Amino acid sequence: MDRNDIKKWFKSPDKMGDKYSLWAIYFCTGCGIIEIPPVITARWDAERFGVIPVATPRQSNLFLITGYVSVKTLRAIIRTYEQMPEPKYTVGFGSCPINGGMYWDSYNTIKHLDKYIPIDGWIAGCMPRPEAIFVAVTHLWTLIDQGKAKAYVKYREKYGLYRKNQEMALGKLDWPPLYTTGGGND
């Protein structure tokens, strides 16, 4: 928690800015959403760390996917992710987005979310407790510090692959591709 370290603020304001003002847009997918209210209210107060919930993707830079992802919800997740401004970080809650969790053999859920959108960090557990969420946030800070939280750069470079995967899973998408340039866009 090097928030009060003025030298760091002057050295790398963008990293520090990102770290200590993570505005989260949480998409009420799956059962993880019930964990968010205690995180942002009195009991575990996420605002201490600068994490506040915001209403629209445009204003946010942290995307929490809190639970299993059904095929229909994937469409909304991709749309929201693409509408978020550039330095954006995504955190997957629970085992379902990692590998499908207990719905591993269901015909209707997405197994590996990171085939469709890049994920910076995962929180294991079949619905992690608020403390785990805070651990994830601090972990994300270190990633940002080390410059390893570059999921959005990966999305930009490999957009073609991602787009292909998305179209394989969802059939025709009715919004135009986000990046026309970008590698792997064969």
Add this chain to the structure above:
Amino acid sequence: MNLAQLILISLCGAFLTYLLGKASSRIRDTFAVFISLLLIIPLFCLYGKNEEITYYSFLGLPLILKITPLSWLFAIAVQTITSLSVIFSLSYMKGKERLDFYYLMLLLVNTGMLGIVLSADLISFYIFWEIMSWSTFLLISYNRGPALHAGMKYIVMSIIGSASMIIGILSLYVNCGSLDFVQIASFIPRTSSGYTLFILILFCITFGIKNAIAPFHTWLPDAHSEAPSPFSAVLSGVLIKMGTYGFILFMYTIAGLNIIINIGGGSFHYLISILAAITIIFPTFIAVLQDDAKRLLAWSSIAQVGYIILGIAIGTGLGFVGGVFHFFNHAAFKALLFLSVGAVEYRTGTRDLNSLGGLIKKMPITFFCALIGVFGLIGMPLTNGFVSKWLIYKALILGEHPFLAFIALFGTWGTIIYSYKLIHNIFLGQLPEKFSNVRKAPVTMRIPVIFLSLVVVVFGILPGIPLKIIDTISASFGFQPQDIQIWGIASETGVLNMVNIFAAIFAALIFVWLLFLMGRKKINIAQDDSYAAGAYVPKDKYNYTVDFYKPLSGMIKPYLRDFVDDFYLWLADVIRTFSDKTRKIYCGDLGYYISYIVLFLAVLIVLKMGLKIW
């Protein structure tokens, strides 16, 4: 180039356009534009000179034309607005039928207005007033359908107006012997104040009807929304201001300042300012409820004219200068708004505020000029509307009329409400599917719109230019001259320095723009790439324009029924039923007819013999 030749040229120009129209429409169009532009030049160089010419005598009465600073200002406004609307109607009226008739009438209205403004005696004033009235009638009912009803409502009210005017003129002629303004002005102090009040009331009825003051405003909304757009720009820009010219003429040139102030114990001009205040409030909030762009603008014209009359009727120098300056500004930005709405109607075919939207992408210039027009209407700083409203408010507040000032200020917020609705429903929001291939407004439509928006901005930043002229007018009426600089008004009770404000705003804009550039480079995205809670924006179903101020209109709609209009319609029905009854007298039965004759004879004899009346 004396004044009589001026009027003659514009009159023959009108008829010549009609004849040329028979030859070929191209020649007629160019000739109409040429004649209306040509007339501006002599008018322009008449500034300052006070020519006077008796051009004709009618039944022993000399008809005189004279140019005064006031009439010069009005003449310039009239001529520019008309020529702009002629340029605008070149392309707007292209496909329509009977265009010779349209241009003839438009230029006739222009001649009528010029004649009114330049005439120096009441008879020529009346003659040009009538020419203006019935040519306006023919133009209002130009595009058939409901326009006929609007035209009929207009002509009946203007006939009543001109009837009361002719009675006033003739009683003046009988009592004062001559109809020249100068003689009347010298005659008024000598007569009893009761008679002057009677004359003033008669003329105020006429000018009130033409000016659409509170009780007589009912014809304006129909006339404006039915008339062709270029003409409704002239109609609301300058034509209803002929009433204002009449007010100023009678309250200041003829009656003179000190008479007006203490006539009827000072209540007369106070009554007019209350009437003007009422005219500000109700039409503004009725305009908020309108769904048709031009009807909204029509109601807003009534409200803005209320400001002008309020400025004039307060009776202080500042108020007068503010009122006349507001006339000039209102002519500019209201014509601008009507023309831009006309351009939108020309391109999209509709002016219904519920179905338009998103045209900013397709018609950027029209949007930008309409935006400046709306800023002028609201009175944002840096536009000329602000300066004139500032003057009026200062006159009101320092003139101990806090409640009138409150009504005027509150009217401004009403203006903001309906003018933002106008801009939002036409230009902002999602572009509906059916307007996806709308093209830009044609060039002949953009020239007048751009010129007017320049006028609005330039006179907003450097108000000194027009204020200097208006100050000479107010000085000629006996107000003490204001201390006017190029940048605004400097007086001990409060300085308005527009250049100062402009510099501050411009600096702030530059500073914020730099702050804006400091941030990361922005990415432009399409209009339909907007937040829709994860879904893709559905076509045509993602627009909030229908009944834009639903919560507000729910509350104020019941109170804003137009009672005056219903009263007039009821009156018309009464006359119609009464006339049906009188027609029953001629019932076609011979026996009745003969009995009428004999009865009439008997009654006469009985009256004479029995009661010895004679």
Add this chain to the structure above:
Amino acid sequence: MVINILEIIISPVLAFIIGIFFMGLFRKITARLHWRYGPPVIQPFLDLIKLFHQQGFSHGPVFDLGIIMALAGSIVLILFIPFGGICPISNSGGLLVIIYIMLFAPLGIALSGGEAANPNISIGISRKLILALGYEVSFLLALLALMTYYNTISLVDIVEAQDNYKWALFSPLALSGIAYFIIMPAMLGIRPFDIAGAPQEISTGPAIEYGGKYLGLFNIWHALSMFVYIALFVDLFLGGGSNPLTFFIKMLVVFILLTFIHGVFPRFRIEQAIKYLWKWPVIISLSGLILITVIR
């Protein structure tokens, strides 16, 4: 002349600092009301740093022009308002100009929101304008009472007239002062009246499409407008303070009161807000004006 230039530079910066401080305080106090620890007071500043290097999406030239115009309007407004001893441009137009320059901000945001072509934004804007219509009635009545009482339209004269503790709030203008205070939450757009930017109903209304630096400018504008309205209140009714420090303290008191109101009250629906605003504050300010006209 140099002092004047200096003042012109200092007062916006000072206003920005105080504004940001107020925003931080605002979040801290509401957090403490919610029994939460709450963010550090400089959190809004940190947010700005993040926002300014975050990517911003633009819907077109008017989208940028609108938010720039809004912020420029607030900055110019600050120049007109005497802040303690400092008053950069005091001699051109006075209170009437202030009323009109206040129009820049809502219209600027309305225009940029309009271009963002999102119905939630349009609903937000229409609510904001209707709300403004609501509180404008008593705001104007209060100002007019002031102007007629001191018979001037310049703000500086009003401040001087209230020297050595003859505050307007305790003079016959008390009614107008109370009315002005009642409508302050509506002007600032905080809790009882934050219908226009309600995150739950219309996802922050006009601010939906603002990302990155647009959101940064929006937050700065919100901070400055909070500063302006409170400074105006202090100037008009609390004597305006001889030096910036006393002025700041008065502002702090007023601000904390407002934050308490914000923390406690639920949000009005727009019809309820209008009915309320047109009933009580108008009655108070109208009677204030009548009282003044009677006295004069």
Add this chain to the structure above:
Amino acid sequence: MISALKNDLESIFKDIQISAPEDDRLIINAQKDAVLTILKFFKDKGYDHLAMISCTDWIEEDEFELIYIVGSYSVYAPAAEDITSDKSGVSKEAAFNGGNILLKTRISRKDPRFITAIPVFENSEPYEREIHELFGVDFKGHPRLTPLFLEREYKIPPFRKDFDTRRYVKDFFDQIPFVENKEK
């Protein structure tokens, strides 16, 4: 009261088996073509609420079983004192505290076709759409048998027992390649 209802049923309909394990439930097995008339009969009796239509897949007997669960609000659960109103025209002594009727029928699995119950119960439309989508039962006369939940077409409707989800996941989801990160 259940017996009164049972006797009426037997008297009207021939080949149905009725068993009433508990007091408030009546399980009726009926033939395919008698279903609608029975439903009509129950509706007239005041059982105007079709709770749901469900379908079970008897893969061994190569049959689908459609279960219509019919209950009633208006008639049979009158508030204690509200005896007066008999607007529904059914005798009050049939005071039967609600309870459900389960009407079961069997249809063949090869070509699962059945008629729609919309004329009797309008609210059966979504249930039938769901069964059509997840079991592949075709309801004749149904206005719009369009997909309700699933995003994609499935060769074998997913709820059938012979639909192997593991294989489906293997050959659909697992075919989608991972997006390789540079350094990984």
Add this chain to the structure above:
Amino acid sequence: MVNPILLIAVPLAFAFSIPLFGLISKRAGRFIPPVAMLFNLVLSIILIPDVLESPVSVFLSGFPPPFGINLYVGPLGILFSAVIALVGFLVSIYALDYIKEGAEEKYHMLYLALLTGATGVVLTGDIFNLFVFFEILCISSYGLVGYLGNKAGVESAVKYLIQGSVGSAFNLIGIALIYGQFGTLNMADIAANINSVSPNQLFIPLVLFIVGFGIEGAIFPLNAWLPDAHSSAPSTISAVLSGIAIETGVYAIARVTFTIFGASDILLFLVLLGLLTLLAGELSAFSQNNIKRMLAYSSIGQMGLILFALGIGTDYGIAGGLFQFINHALSKALIFLATGYMIYRMGSMEISSLEGIGKKMPVSSLCFTVGAFSLIGLPPFAGFPSKFMIVLSALEKHSNLFIVFIGIVFLGTVIEATYFFKVIQVLYFKGAPAGVPAEKKTEISPAQETIKDRGVITGAPIAALIPMIILALLIILIGVYPKAVDEILNASSIELLDRVKYIQGVLR
């Protein structure tokens, strides 16, 4: 100096010579009336200058003044005869092409008889002679009203005949009383010793005269015949009737009240009567949808206005009244002629059927508009100076009562403007009708053969357009340059007011 008797003798001679010309070629008769009227017009214009210096008094049968039948040609008389001749001439040109069927010679004979009767009434100085010419006028107009021969025409002609005869009976009784009283029939002679008799004996003949001439002069309670007569007569006849015949009635009332009885106290009664007629006419025209009835009612209204002006009694007032007479004669004739061919082309008199004629028959609708605008009194047309003078003279009386009267006059103008503008809107701005609505034809003009040639709507023929254009130009000329008729108006109003000068003129 040409003898004014020719003014009456020549048209009479021509009238009776029409059957002779009829022998040469059947349709030659229609060229006679224009020639006769042209002669009359030229003669009265020649007479105007020397009549202005001193009125000409001619004695027919060579007896000395009080006994012989004398013609008194003052400025008033010559003014009326000039206008009658002008309108008669133009209408007769219009009738060349308009009247084709039916008994043409009889039409033209009656037409000429009517005009001679009118000229005679205007010029005569002898009461009985006045009565005789009045009878010629009325009888020929009965005949002409019933000329169409359809049911409505005959019925209204009979009604007109009965009421006219009642009126002439009253006239005859009045003349008999006067003759019994004074023993002489010469107006000047009666006027000279009028006050040798007590006023209430004089009252009965005066009232009888007013009622008798009032019926022809379309005063309110007496004018019940006018709407039917005008609407069922052919347009040329209704033009002449409302252009000339009604005015002669009013002239007779004016001559009787002013010169003979000099009863100045009856003026207020005339004013009230005028206002009543004005209101009745305008109100009943307001909600009328048959165009000719509407125009008939508006004639009643205009007559009321003229009577009101004459009733004011000051010389400026009477000049205004006479100016209004000129304006009404010209513009009402113009409107009737214009509507003549419109109705004929469209087949029905309903206003709603005249939609979109402005495009099809541009000249006649333009003339209709000019006539309508001048009747309302809009500036550039003849109606404006006349209304100007009337209202001015009323105001000069400086009595609040007259301000109320002026209010009523203007109420009438507003109502008149409303229904005229309604018609103008129908003409120009309503949708263009597809074909000719053949079925609802209430009145077709006498002449044309079958309907087939009217499939396409063409403008009025040239013979009809010339008189209309001349009338329109005259209206605009008088409207712009009123001084042209100013001089003769003042002279004739002085003649009416100044009884003594009239008496000397005749009895010197």
